[in-house]
Amino acid sequence: MEPWSNTKVSDKVTHLIEVSELKVYYPARSGGLLRRKFVRAVDGVSFYINPGEVLGLVGESGSGKTTIGRAILRLVSPTEGRILFKGKDIASLRGKELKKYRKSVQMIFQDPFESLNPRQNILSIIAFPLFMLNIMKDKDEIKKYCAELLNQVGLSEDVMYKYPHELSGGERQRVAIARALAVKPEFIVADEPVSMLDVSVRSGILNLLMELKNQYNLTYLLITHDLQVAYYACDRIAVMYLGKIVELAPTEELVKYPLHPYTQLLLSAAFASFSFVQQPKRKLSLVGEIASAVDPPKGCRFHPRCPFRVERCEKEVPPLVEVRKNHFVACFNVS
Amino acid sequence: MDRVLEVQNLHVSYFTRRGEVRAVNGVTFQINKGEVFGLAGESGCGKSTVAYAIMRLIKPPGRIMGGRIIVDGIDVLNLKEEELRSFRWKKVAMVFQNAMNCLNPVFRIGDQIAEAIMIHENISKREALARAKYLLSLVGIHESRVNDYPHQLSGGMRQRVNIAMALALNPIFLIVDEPTTALDVVVARQILELLWEMKSKFNLSMLFITHDLAVLSEFSNRIGIMYAGELVELANTQRLFTNPIHPYTKGLIKSLMGFTRRGEKLWSIPGSPPDLASKIEGCKFRARCPIATSKCSYNKPELVEVEPNHFVACHEVAL
Amino acid sequence: MRLSIRGCATDGVSTLSKIGKFDAEVRVVSMWAEIGSAVWHDRKAIVGLCILAAFTVMALLAPYIAPYDPFKIVGAPYQPPSAKHILGTDNLGRDVFSQVVWGARVSLFVGLAVALAVTITGVTVGLVAATSHPLIDEALMRLCDIMIIVPKLPLTVFTAALLGRGVYNIIIVLSIFGWPSIARVVRSEVLSIKQRTYVDAARVAGAGQLQIMLHIVLPNVLPLVTANALLAIISGIMSEASLSFLGLGDPSQMSWGTMIYFANIGGAIYHGCWAWVAVPGLCIALFGLGMHLLTSAINVVANPRLRRW
Numbered sequence: 001m002e003p004w005s006n007t008k009v010s011d012k013v014t015h016l017i018e019v020s021e022l023k024v025y026y027p028a029r030s031g032g033l034l035r036r037k038f039v040r041a042v043d044g045v046s047f048y049i050n051p052g053e054v055l056g057l058v059g060e061s062g063s064g065k066t067t068i069g070r071a072i073l074r075l076v077s078p079t080e081g082r083i084l085f086k087g088k089d090i091a092s093l094r095g096k097e098l099k100k101y102r103k104s105v106q107m108i109f110q111d112p113f114e115s116l117n118p119r120q121n122i123l124s125i126i127a128f129p130l131f132m133l134n135i136m137k138d139k140d141e142i143k144k145y146c147a148e149l150l151n152q153v154g155l156s157e158d159v160m161y162k163y164p165h166e167l168s169g170g171e172r173q174r175v176a177i178a179r180a181l182a183v184k185p186e187f188i189v190a191d192e193p194v195s196m197l198d199v200s201v202r203s204g205i206l207n208l209l210m211e212l213k214n215q216y217n218l219t220y221l222l223i224t225h226d227l228q229v230a231y232y233a234c235d236r237i238a239v240m241y242l243g244k245i246v247e248l249a250p251t252e253e254l255v256k257y258p259l260h261p262y263t264q265l266l267l268s269a270a271f272a273s274f275s276f277v278q279q280p281k282r283k284l285s286l287v288g289e290i291a292s293a294v295d296p297p298k299g300c301r302f303h304p305r306c307p308f309r310v311e312r313c314e315k316e317v318p319p320l321v322e323v324r325k326n327h328f329v330a331c332f333n334v335s
Numbered sequence: 336m337d338r339v340l341e342v343q344n345l346h347v348s349y350f351t352r353r354g355e356v357r358a359v360n361g362v363t364f365q366i367n368k369g370e371v372f373g374l375a376g377e378s379g380c381g382k383s384t385v386a387y388a389i390m391r392l393i394k395p396p397g398r399i400m401g402g403r404i405i406v407d408g409i410d411v412l413n414l415k416e417e418e419l420r421s422f423r424w425k426k427v428a429m430v431f432q433n434a435m436n437c438l439n440p441v442f443r444i445g446d447q448i449a450e451a452i453m454i455h456e457n458i459s460k461r462e463a464l465a466r467a468k469y470l471l472s473l474v475g476i477h478e479s480r481v482n483d484y485p486h487q488l489s490g491g492m493r494q495r496v497n498i499a500m501a502l503a504l505n506p507i508f509l510i511v512d513e514p515t516t517a518l519d520v521v522v523a524r525q526i527l528e529l530l531w532e533m534k535s536k537f538n539l540s541m542l543f544i545t546h547d548l549a550v551l552s553e554f555s556n557r558i559g560i561m562y563a564g565e566l567v568e569l570a571n572t573q574r575l576f577t578n579p580i581h582p583y584t585k586g587l588i589k590s591l592m593g594f595t596r597r598g599e600k601l602w603s604i605p606g607s608p609p610d611l612a613s614k615i616e617g618c619k620f621r622a623r624c625p626i627a628t629s630k631c632s633y634n635k636p637e638l639v640e641v642e643p644n645h646f647v648a649c650h651e652v653a654l
Numbered sequence: 655m656r657l658s659i660r661g662c663a664t665d666g667v668s669t670l671s672k673i674g675k676f677d678a679e680v681r682v683v684s685m686w687a688e689i690g691s692a693v694w695h696d697r698k699a700i701v702g703l704c705i706l707a708a709f710t711v712m713a714l715l716a717p718y719i720a721p722y723d724p725f726k727i728v729g730a731p732y733q734p735p736s737a738k739h740i741l742g743t744d745n746l747g748r749d750v751f752s753q754v755v756w757g758a759r760v761s762l763f764v765g766l767a768v769a770l771a772v773t774i775t776g777v778t779v780g781l782v783a784a785t786s787h788p789l790i791d792e793a794l795m796r797l798c799d800i801m802i803i804v805p806k807l808p809l810t811v812f813t814a815a816l817l818g819r820g821v822y823n824i825i826i827v828l829s830i831f832g833w834p835s836i837a838r839v840v841r842s843e844v845l846s847i848k849q850r851t852y853v854d855a856a857r858v859a860g861a862g863q864l865q866i867m868l869h870i871v872l873p874n875v876l877p878l879v880t881a882n883a884l885l886a887i888i889s890g891i892m893s894e895a896s897l898s899f900l901g902l903g904d905p906s907q908m909s910w911g912t913m914i915y916f917a918n919i920g921g922a923i924y925h926g927c928w929a930w931v932a933v934p935g936l937c938i939a940l941f942g943l944g945m946h947l948l949t950s951a952i953n954v955v956a957n958p959r960l961r962r963w
Contacts, residue, residue, distance in 0.1 A: 060519040061490075073858050102860040114851040119873045128869075129859035168607055169378065179859070198377050198546040203590045204603030225519045228592050232601060252597070269524040272549040272593045290489075352695060 015048040015084075016187055016219050017072065022046070022081035024067050028294045039293045041067040043243035044081075046320075051186070054213065054220040056234030056251070058227055058266065062290045063240040065223045066110075069189040072221065073107045074098075085187075099133050106180040110192035112172035116164040123160040126150075126179045133183060149178040153208060170201035177208065181216070189221045194229060206233055227270035231255060239263050242293055242301040245320060249327035259329045261306050300332070308333050338405075339508050339540040340366040340389070345402035347384050347393060353612045358384040358397070360564040363638070366508075366557075371534065371541040373555035373572070375548050375587070377608055381564040382544045383432060386510045389542070390429055391419055407507060424455055428501035430494075432513040432544075437497070438485040444496050445471070445481035452503050470499040474529060491522035495529065502533060509534075510542045515550065527554060549591050552576060557644075560584050563609055563619040566638060569646040580647045582624045618650070626651050689877060693951045702947025709941055713758040720752035724908045732925040741929040745920035750930045753908050754937060760909035761891050761938070764825055768890030771829035773836060773883040777875075780840025784848065785867065795841070798834035806831050807896065814902040821904045828893045836882050840875060847874050881952040888942040895938055910934035 024042040042064040049055045057065040070076045072083055074090060083090050085101065093101050109115035116125055126146045130136045136145065147157040153174040164172055173193060180188055190209065194202040210233065213220060222233050230237050230251070237254050239247040239262060247260040258264045291297055297304050303313040312332050320330040347359040358381045366372040374382045387393050389404055391411060404411040406427055414422055431437050439447060448470060449463035456463075468478050474495040485493055494514060501509060511530065515523035527550065534541055543555055551558050551572065558575050560568040560583065568581040579585045586604040588594065595601050606623035609615055618636050621627040628651065636648040693699040712719060722728045725748060733743040741750035783794040810827050817823040847853065848871070856870050891910070897903055898911030905912060913934040922930045 060521055070854075075854055075857060099860055102858065107855075107858045109851050109855060111851055115855045117852040117856070117870055117874075128856065128861070132856075132860035132865065170607065176855075179855070183859075199548065200377055200546065200587050200590045200604060202603075203592065203595075203601035207601050207603060210600075227520070232592055232595070232597060265521060269521045272552060272591075 014050065016051045016053075016086060017049040017221070018082075018084040018087075019048070019068065019072075020046050020082045020084065022068065022071060022083065023079045024064070024071055024076060025079045037294050040243050040296060041293055042071070042078075043296070045240075045243070045245055046081075047238055047245065047248065049187075049219060049221060051219050052217060053236065054222055054234045056230035056237040057221060057223045057240060058225065058230050058237055059240035060225055060290050062242065062293055064243040064293070065240050066191055069107065069191045069221060069223050072189055073105065074101075102129075103133055103135070103183045104186045106183060106185040106188050108173070108176050108180050108188060108190045108193050111196055112169050112176060113164075113196070115176050116172055118164055121161055121163050122146075122150075122167075122175055125164070125175065126182055129179065129183050135183060145182070146178075149182055150175075152181070152212070153178045154204075168201075169197050170204060173197060173205055174208065177205075177212070181212065184216075185218070187219045187221070189223065191223045192225065193222070195224065195226065202229070209233065227255075227266045231270075239266065242291060242296050244301060244317075244330065245328075246302065246330045247328065248320065249324075253324070253327055257324065257327070259323060259327070259334045260302075260331050261308055262302050265305075300330075337368040338365050339368045339370075339407055340372075340542065341403070341405040342385065342389070343403040343405075345385065345388060345404065346400040347381070347388050348398060348400050350396045350398065351612070356611045357564050358611060359388065361402075362561070362564075362566050364559050364566060364569060366540055366542060368507075368540055369538055370557060371543055371555040373543045373545065373551035373558040374561060375545060375551055375558060376561035377546055379608055379611070380561045381611075382561050383512050385561075386429060386512050386542065386544055389510065390423060390427060420455060424451065424501075424506065425504045426506055427508045427510065428504070428506040429510040430497050430501045430512065430514055433517060438493055440485050443482050443484055444488070448496070448500050448503055451500050455504055466503070467499075470503055471496070473502070473533070474499045489522075490518055491525060494518065494522075494526055498526075498529065498533065502537065505537065506539070508540045508542070510544070512544045513546070514543075515547075516545075530554075548587055549593060560587065563615075564611060565619060565648065566646075567620065567648045569638065571644055574642075574645055578642075578645075580641060580645070580652050581649050582626055582651075583620050586623075618648075689880065689952055689955050692955045693948065696951040696954075698947045699951030702944040702950075705940060705944030706948060709758055709762065709937070709944070712755055713762045716755050716759050720749075720755040722749040722752040724748060724753040724756040732922075732927055734926070735929050741933055742927055744916060744927070744930055745922070745925070750913075750927075750933065753913055754910070754933055757908050757910045757913055757934060758937070760821065760907045761894065761911065761941075762887075764821060764828075764894045764909065765887040765889075765891035767825045768828045768832060768893070769883050769886035771825070772832035772886050772890070773879065775829070776833040776836025776882075777840050777879055779833065779837040781844060781867065781871075783837065784841045784844035785863070791841075795838070798837050801831060801834045810893070810897060811900060811902060814897055819902065819904050821907050824894055824897060824902075824904065827897070828890055832886060832889065832893075836879070836886065839882055840879060843875050843878050844871055847871050877952060877955045881949045884945055884949050884952070888945045891938055891941065895934075910937055 022042050022045045023040075025038040025040055028037040028039045045064070045068060047055070057068060059065045067076060071078055077091065085105065090101060120128070123143065123146055126149060127142045130142060130145075136142050143160070146160055150157055150159055155171060155174050155178070159167065159171070159175070164175075167175065193209065194205050197205065206229065209220070212218060222230060224230055234251050236248065236250050238245050239260065241262050247254065247258070247263045254263065255267065258267050291301070291304065299315045300306070300309070300313040300318050303309045306313065310332065316332075318330045318332050320328045323329050323334055342365070343363050345359050345362045346357070349356040349358055362381075362385060364372070374385065376382050384393070384397070388399055389406065389411065391414065393399055399412060402412070406422070409422060409426065411422065438444065442450075445464055445467045448467035449460060452458070452463040452466055453460065464481070468481050471481055472478060476492060476495055476499070480488070485496070488496065514530065515526055518526060530541075531554065533539065543551065545551060555572050558570060558572050559566050560581065562583050568575070568579070568584045575584065576588065579588050583604070589602040590604060592601060604623055609619055609622065617633045618624070618627070618631040621631040624631070630650050634650065636650050638646040638648045641647050641652065693703060727747040728749050729739055729743045729747050731743055731745050731747040733739055735742045739749050739751065741754065744750055744753070779794055783791045810831060813827045813830070814823065817827065853866060853870055856866050861869065894903065894909060895911030895914065898909060898915050899918065901915060903909065903912045903915060911934075914931070917927070917931045917934070
């Protein structure tokens with residue numbers, strides 16, 4: 001039974017974000033004029049996030065996780081499906097309501113070297129959303145506020161007049177976090193916030209994100225390809241493969257009982273042998289690469305790489321079903 | 336013990352508008368035959384510069400200011416231009432950082448590998464292409480893709496092509512510079528397994544440069560930790576993880592996520608690396624060091640053997 | 655200054671950009687200051703700037719530098735260079751040096767006017783093409799293609815002949831054919847900037863399309879546009895010289911181009927007046943050299959990978 005098909009906008013809205021049967025298709029370059037091909041970046045994804053929660057969206061590049069984040073931020077429009085924020089469909093937001101939405105939902109981008117405009121100094125980068133969303137106008141007030149924000153993210157105030165190229169990767173990412181915080185949002189999408197940083201810098205950024213979450217009662221959608229990062233930061237994890245969610249469970253549960261073969265693969269790849277996380281007993285061979293999203297395999301998307309596939313997997317698409325308490329898997333061998 | 340690489344007191348500086356940046360400041364280490372030596376450190380600590388120096392790829396405004404580099408008995412820094420050609424790629428080969436962007440986008444991958452072979456050896460294009468196909472199959476790319484262009488391959492496959500190119504002329508020593516940094520976790524694992532396979536198959540010695548100590552824990556025999564252009568600790572991998580001595584090493588290991596239980600706060604080293612353009616007296620790490628004393632401000636610590644095969648550059652620790 | 659970390663590893667820039675960390679002093683560097691700094695530190699660019707400054711001074715202070723009125727007959731014709739006439743006299747006995755000095759004024763004026771018109775038009779068209787519906791983009795680009803392909807000189811000759819002689823007609827003619835190349839450059843740069851993450855970040859921060867264009871895209875396009883605009887000046891000067899040489903220039907204005915024209919029809923070579931023939935052309939060439947030296951430094955600001963320090 002699909003846990004949340006036919007989502008209705010109910011009076012009692014408990015979820016902060018609700019994604020319902022989301023599909024995002026891009027027109028592909030290949031394919032002639034007649035047969036238009038599509039990149040099925042997101043192919044029917046549903047989940048919800050409760051206030052105060054951190055949901056992790058884990059998958060390789062090409063799995064569609066970044067696209068979901070961008071759809072939530074309205075940087076890309078869904079081909080089908082809906083995204084609800086506090087019960088309201090965000091596709092219908094216009095003008096003032098859209099600005100209000102932007103104040104509540106913010107994003108931290110993956111590349112700290114690209115997400116800051118090289119021609120603006122840090123002060124104007126952080127103040128930019130304040131101007132655009134008409135939050136503050138007085139210059140002195142803005143300066144003071146920016147100084148506070150910079151201190152909050154662990155940077156000193158003199159960073160304000162520097163330019164992005166004068167800062168290191170970790171510092172730039174902190175500035176990006178300060179910028180996201182400036183509008184006092186409720187929900188932040190963090191798209192691979194640490195994958196482009198040195199390993200020794202990552203823990204500092206993750207700690208910062210967790211502190212800020214507790215301090216300001218934030219809710220996060222953490223997108224990453226590294227299960228280890230999700231393990232430390234998230235309450236629940238959704239594993240994605242080629243545009244679909246293949247497993248969804250609370251973090252400890254997922255790591256202790258990884259049911260989908262792809263999750264097992266990610267586990268064995270993500271954790272070094274000395275880490276506290278126990279490696280899955282059946283070590284999967286790391287053969288093969290993620291297939292193209294233009295012509296995904298028929299049936300279960302993972303079946304070409306799956307060592308446990310049966311005939312059914314090549315024909316039918318396995319639905320996401322609850323197999324253990326709060327633990328959903330899309331695999332015929334498991335359900 | 337046979338040594339494939341000896342670096343002695345290497346100094347490399349870049350002369351920028353802001354002054355002399357001492358990227359490598361007196362680095363000394365050796366690599367034995369058949370060994371994988373990991374060089375670890377944060378971005379900007381100079382580890383890639385060491386690799387370029389070994390390959391004699393330092394270009395202005397960079398300059399090798401001093402030291403000796405000996406590869407398989409050859410004095411690299413004194414090689415003449417013509418001799419360099421038989422040295423590079425034949426003795427030492429390098430898999431570059433961000434190699435994905437280094438493949439020429441307008442040539443097919445088979446042709447690029449073949450060209451690399453033909454520059455160094457006098458064989459026909461047909462033979463070179465055949466060798467290219469063989470190399471591609473070695474790294475797990477099907478023959479049929481020999482005529483593909485780089486943009487038709489995924490990031491992981493392009494990295495495989497680069498490894499194939501590096502192995503083209505049977506080098507004895509391979510330098511890999513952050514081979515997995517821009518790759519997804521699963522693909523990164525595959526590349527590491529490929530490198531291990533190649534190492535065993537061709538009995539290569541390797542210099543593995545990365546900022547990720549976790550990768551080195553499973554891959555290297557010995558590890559050297561670099562900070563701000565200097566080597567601060569040098570030990571066997573096992574020993575480094577069970578008994579790290581230098582405060583920086585301790586901090587690095589503590590900040591690895593695998594060493595923290597879920598729910599505990601992750602550890603990070605406070606502060607950031609110093610500006611290499613400014614002259615810092617004494618130990619470069621003292622600003623971030625939990626056990627720094629006044630001695631550290633004016634005396635630069637040298638590498639000292641504190642136990643067999645374990646070298647540390649720290650005043651507070653050296654016996 | 656956009657430092658691209660993801661460059662090929664064999665150039666020192668990617669390593670350097672990781673080395674560059676906190677500066678002790680806090681510096682406020684605006685884009686113009688950055689261009690200024692790039693120029694200041696590049697010896698070639700300083701040489702270029704000096705050359706351009708010299709010509710500009712010459713043009714501005716023409717009344718004070720030129721010893722004679724360029725149109726007045728002040729000596730015997732076809733005189734060789736002497737103390738009285740530094741570059742000799744032309745076929746009517748007018749001082750060549752004064753003509754060169756006053757000619758700087760006209761040539762530079764035409765160059766500047768054309769560059770201004772061409773830059774404004776080109777930038778507008780480029781921006782519109784890059785931000786409009788794909789069909790409009792296609793239409794504009796095809797128009798540019800046609801204008802670039804069509805042989806310009808015959809068409810300019812034809813249009814000049816149609817509009818008649820006069821400095822302003824020259825400027826109009828040259829402006830009509832000069833903007834497509836700038837439009838293309840601007841369009842491709844804007845398209846590439848639009849893909850950048852910081853544009854997405856601006857959208858997430860609540861900026862609308864127009865605000866993104868003004869605050870984000872335009873400042874990032876400016877260095878490239880500056881370099882192209884400067885080069886358009888020299889292109890304008892040379893085009894004017896070509897037109898004048900073909901007899902379509904304005905004879906009432908003494909520009910470097912009209913000087914060459916008069917030198918040609920006045921039989922300068924036959925009479926051995928090498929200064930009259932060569933000097934105007936040399937001035938144009940020197941001005942062009944200065945401009946290229948200067949813009950090579952500015953191009954580094956636009957494209958940091960060209961940096962060589």
